[in-house]
Amino acid sequence: MKEPDPDDPLAIAEYTPGGQTALVDAERWPTLSAEGARRLETLRSHADAPAWVHAAGDRLSSEAVRRVRQPLPTTDWIDEHLETARRLPAYRRRAADLRSLQDFPLITRDDLVDDVSAFVPLDADLSRALHGSSSGSTGRALLIPDDIEDTARTFHLMVSLAAEQRVEWAPDHSRLALAHVVKQRQAFTYASVISSFDQATMARLNLDERGWRSPNTRTRFLVAQNPQAFSGSPTSLAELLEPELVAELRPLVIFSGAMALSRALRHDLERAYGCPVIDIYGLHETRPIASRADDGPFVVLDRRIHVEVVDELGRPAQAGANGEIVVTAGENPLLPLVRYRTGDFGRLIDVDGRLAIADLEGREATTFLASDGSRVPCVDLTQHLQAAGAHGWSVVQDATGRVEATIVRGDSARVTAALEALLGRTVEVQRRGSLSDLGEGKPRRYVSRA
Numbered sequence: 001m002k003e004p005d006p007d008d009p010l011a012i013a014e015y016t017p018g019g020q021t022a023l024v025d026a027e028r029w030p031t032l033s034a035e036g037a038r039r040l041e042t043l044r045s046h047a048d049a050p051a052w053v054h055a056a057g058d059r060l061s062s063e064a065v066r067r068v069r070q071p072l073p074t075t076d077w078i079d080e081h082l083e084t085a086r087r088l089p090a091y092r093r094r095a096a097d098l099r100s101l102q103d104f105p106l107i108t109r110d111d112l113v114d115d116v117s118a119f120v121p122l123d124a125d126l127s128r129a130l131h132g133s134s135s136g137s138t139g140r141a142l143l144i145p146d147d148i149e150d151t152a153r154t155f156h157l158m159v160s161l162a163a164e165q166r167v168e169w170a171p172d173h174s175r176l177a178l179a180h181v182v183k184q185r186q187a188f189t190y191a192s193v194i195s196s197f198d199q200a201t202m203a204r205l206n207l208d209e210r211g212w213r214s215p216n217t218r219t220r221f222l223v224a225q226n227p228q229a230f231s232g233s234p235t236s237l238a239e240l241l242e243p244e245l246v247a248e249l250r251p252l253v254i255f256s257g258a259m260a261l262s263r264a265l266r267h268d269l270e271r272a273y274g275c276p277v278i279d280i281y282g283l284h285e286t287r288p289i290a291s292r293a294d295d296g297p298f299v300v301l302d303r304r305i306h307v308e309v310v311d312e313l314g315r316p317a318q319a320g321a322n323g324e325i326v327v328t329a330g331e332n333p334l335l336p337l338v339r340y341r342t343g344d345f346g347r348l349i350d351v352d353g354r355l356a357i358a359d360l361e362g363r364e365a366t367t368f369l370a371s372d373g374s375r376v377p378c379v380d381l382t383q384h385l386q387a388a389g390a391h392g393w394s395v396v397q398d399a400t401g402r403v404e405a406t407i408v409r410g411d412s413a414r415v416t417a418a419l420e421a422l423l424g425r426t427v428e429v430q431r432r433g434s435l436s437d438l439g440e441g442k443p444r445r446y447v448s449r450a
Contacts, residue, residue, distance in 0.1 A: 028057020029195055031065060036199030039173060043191045043201045048221040050211050054190040056204075059130075059148050065196045068152040071160075072331065077304050081330040085338045090118035101306070104338045106314050106326060112285065113142050116335075120145055124334050144284055145334040152196055153331070157288060157303070158229070158278075159197075162253040165276040165293050169228060169252050171198035178202040179227035181236040183436050187211070201225075207239045208436075223248040231255040234265055235435040238391060238408075246272045255280055257288075260361075260445065262393075263295050263386040264410065265435075281360060283342055286329040290357050297349060297356035304330035307355065308339070309348050322347045322359060361446075368397050369450035371424035378446040384418035385410070392435045395419070397448040403427045408435050 025032060025040075032040075044052065060068065078101065085104070086095040090111075098104055112119060130146040155178070162169045171177060177200035187206040193199045203225070205211075212218040222245060230240065230251050237256055240249070251273055256266075257280045269277045281298045282288035289305055290298035300307050306328040309317040317323035325344045329337045346360040359379050367375035378395075385393050390410030397403045403425055407415055412431045419427040432438070 023055070023057070025055075025057070028055065028059060029193060029199075031060065031062050031195050031199075032193065033199060036193050036195075039199070039201050040191060040193050043176070043203065043225070046221060046224065048213075048217040048224065049191070050189055050205065050218075050221070052190055054188045056188075056190045056192055058152050058192070058195050059128075060152055060195045064149055064152070068149050068196050069156055071153065071157070071302075072304055074302060074304055077330055078306060078328065081304070081328070081336055082338065084121060084336050088119055088121060088336070090115075101328065101339070102316075106310065106339050106341050107337070108341045109142060109285070109343070112144075116143060116145070119337065120334055121336065126334075129334055142285070145332075147332050147334045150287065150332045150334075152194075154287060155194060156196065157301070158231070158253075158255055158280075161255075161278050161280075161291055161293075162229070162276070165253065165278065167253050167276060171200040172228060173198075173200060174226075176201050176203060176225040176227040178229045178231060179222070179225065180204045181207050181230060181232040181239070183207045183236040183239055207236055219244050219248075227251060229253050229255065231257065233258040234261050234392060235259070235438075237261075237269060238265060238435045241268055241272055249273070251275055253278060257282065260392075262391050264389040265391040266295070268391075281344075281357065283327075285335065286327045286337060286340060286342070287331045289325075289327055289329075297351055297358040298346075298360055299351055300355040300357065307348065307357065309346065310341075317347070320347055320349060325357065325360075366446035366448050368395075368403070368423055368446075368448045369401055370422070371401070376422055380422055381419065381446070384422065385415060388414040388418065390415065392438055393445060394438055395446050397450050399449045401425060401450045405429045406432060406438065408432050408438065 025037070029036070082101060085091060086098055091098060128148045130148055130151060159169050177194055177197055184206060189204050189206050189211065191201065191203045194202055207218065209215055209218065226249060228251065230237065234256055237254060253275050254269055254273065254277045256277060261279045266277045276293050278291055278293050280288050281290045288301055289307065290300045292298045308326040309323040310326050311317045311323050322345060325342045325346055327337065327340050327342055329340065344360065346357040349356050349358045361378055361382070366378040368378070368381070370376050381395060385407065388411045390407040392408040393405060395403065395405045403419065403423060405415060405419060405427055407429060412429045416427055416429045
């Protein structure tokens with residue numbers, strides 16, 4: 001492994017360019033053609049490209065390339081899924097008692113952190129495994145066995161979601177097919193090709209200016225590549241609103257995930273680029289669960305996903321009631337999850353005959369103590385923060401009831417008035433210019449210690 005930059009006291013070895021390289025290109029892309037290799041090298045060696053930290057490929061055989069273009073069948077999938085789960089080390093001793101889905105216990109992230117191998121089938125094809133990690137909102141790192149075909153199939157799910165918005169997203173070798181963008185002090189970045197998308201190029205890019213020789217090189221590189229699609233968290237997607245990028249880039253579609261996308265940021269991106277902004281709800285452990293292309297509920301995807309909502313005691317919530325979202329996920333054959341507690345909250349409703357999640361709030365169903373002793377749910381705060389045009393926020397109430405709010409953009413006076421009216425308390429509001437000012441990763445939007 002290469003050594004980190006000795007002049008940077010915060011440098012981490014695994015983010016040193018080339019420090020994690022393990023395979024050669026023939027192993028990363030078994031079907032790579034001469035034309036695909038030429039496009040890849042052009043991307044890698046572009047004069048304004050960042051210093052690529054890593055090298056990653058989809059590792060798909062020609063047979064796998066054909067398979068991943070189609071979704072997995074969903075007819076009667078759950079019975080087979082539960083039969084697989086009964087054979088997992090986590091359940092084998094009590095398999096006879098696990099007759100139906102509701103017989104399975106609820107599991108949490110801690111169960112996976114403690115022993116993820118107990119949830120991997122003994123006959124799993126580990127030659128298809130990728131090493132993924134997720135820090136989550138608690139900071140406890142979780143190593144996740146990702147399946148190469150599942151990962152590749154997720155890209156084609158994105159193509160199909162774009163098609164639902166009347167976006168024709170086909171390979172265009174004059175453009176980057178997909179730019180997955182992050183904004184972190186240090187991050188894995190790489191150039192790649194998508195074998196199942198006619199070997200079109202894609203890249204994972206860190207938009208933090210410290211990853212580029214200068215802000216101008218970042219802009220020139222993005223303009224030169226002119227990505228057909230962007231994906232990322234709201235923190236990174238907000239960077240795309242810089243005027244010099246808006247003037248030149250022409251994405252067909254933008255995908256947001258990992259944390260809540262505010263209404264104001266969605267609308268700003270839509271106005272800037274004139275394209276759909278699709279919000280995907282999911283976890284690394286479960287893969288995508290639901291999506292929306294407007295400010296309405298998240299519609300559960302037509303894939304091997306089963307969604308429940310449970311109350312604070314882990315019992316099925318009453319119809320239409322708010323509770324914790326629990327997911328049974330059968331897309332990743334290396335991690336067949338049954339009744340996984342997401343730590344997110346919402347309620348299940350019907351939208352034109354399809355199951356959907358309304359009032360989705362990540363990580364905590366937080367309530368705030370009002371001056372009259374009543375509890376105010378965080379969704380009420382969300383509605384007013386959205387209406388005031390905030391791109392993101394953090395609202396914290398201490399044990400004495402004192403409330404501080406930090407908002408990104410938006411009308412701070414309107415936020416102050418609304419929150420004080422809701423809570424009957426004085427609220428101190430600070431305004432920031434960028435989502436990155438709320439901190440890296442997935443910040444807690446609401447905390448109440450009262």
